[in-house]
Amino acid sequence: MKELNPLLHSQLRLAVMSILMNVEEADFVYLKEKTESTAGNLSVQLDKLSSAGYITVEKGTSGKRPRTICSITPEGISAFEQYVEALKSYLNL
Amino acid sequence: MKELNPLLHSQLRLAVMSILMNVEEADFVYLKEKTESTAGNLSVQLDKLSSAGYITVEKGTSGKRPRTICSITPEGISAFEQYVEALKSYLNL
DNA sequence: GCCAAATGGTTTATATTATAAACCTTAGTA
DNA sequence: TACTAAGGTTTATAATATAAACCATTTGGC
Numbered sequence: 001m002k003e004l005n006p007l008l009h010s011q012l013r014l015a016v017m018s019i020l021m022n023v024e025e026a027d028f029v030y031l032k033e034k035t036e037s038t039a040g041n042l043s044v045q046l047d048k049l050s051s052a053g054y055i056t057v058e059k060g061t062s063g064k065r066p067r068t069i070c071s072i073t074p075e076g077i078s079a080f081e082q083y084v085e086a087l088k089s090y091l092n093l
Numbered sequence: 094m095k096e097l098n099p100l101l102h103s104q105l106r107l108a109v110m111s112i113l114m115n116v117e118e119a120d121f122v123y124l125k126e127k128t129e130s131t132a133g134n135l136s137v138q139l140d141k142l143s144s145a146g147y148i149t150v151e152k153g154t155s156g157k158r159p160r161t162i163c164s165i166t167p168e169g170i171s172a173f174e175q176y177v178e179a180l181k182s183y184l185n186l
Numbered sequence: 187g188c189c190a191a192a193t194g195g196t197t198t199a200t201a202t203t204a205t206a207a208a209c210c211t212t213a214g215t216a
Numbered sequence: 217t218a219c220t221a222a223g224g225t226t227t228a229t230a231a232t233a234t235a236a237a238c239c240a241t242t243t244g245g246c
Contacts, residue, residue, distance in 0.1 A: 039195060158212085
């Protein structure tokens with residue numbers, strides 16, 4: 001049986017990747033709301049995805065408030081697609 | 094976003110459930126080979142699935158050797174199907 | 187202007203989980 | 217008898233996910 005990329009096989013990280021597959025970019029607050037995660041948890045998981053090169057994380061400001069914008073990288077897209085293929089073999093799809 | 098049943102969201106347990114969805118029953122040795130897991134790990138995960146009522150685990154003998162036979166329960170099938178549905182929403186399927 | 191609360195995070199501690207190592211029991215066998 | 221192998225289980229450890237505690241800035245009320 002195929003291996004399931006452990007970096008993607010995590011509910012929160014998968015949720016983030018799933019969202020980023022469908023939008024050009026998304027900011028921290030949006031991801032937090034959509035995934036219903038705590039800020040701490042999200043912050044940690046974004047770091048991991050970023051360290052793996054699956055997403056980029058740009059820390060800037062919007063007006064005077066900080067704003068962190070994330071987007072998926074080509075490697076992220078590729079990893080996600082491979083993960084989906086691997087999963088299919090488990091799910092009978 | 095839908096919650097992913099944590100009991101099923103584990104590579105080895107998912108692999109076991111996936112196999113059991115496709116066969117009437119499977120013994121310990123078969124599952125170990127198919128999943129390429131260690132016996133210890135498999136034993137632990139089978140216990141968890143069994144405790145949850147997702148599979149039955151019958152410990153008998155074949156000839157003189159012990160033989161543990163597993164099969165999926167209706168609750169297991171239902172849980173698996175719900176898990177698949179939830180996952181689909183993450184995978185764009 | 188000053189204090190309280192809110193916003194947008196990060197760091198760190200804890201609880202859970204997955205995994206393998208070590209162990210047990212019985213059977214065959216040299 | 218004493219080794220080895222088969223088929224597992226129990227337990228210790230490593231990894232992971234998660235939230236609690238914390239920090240910096242900003243905004244609103246008085």
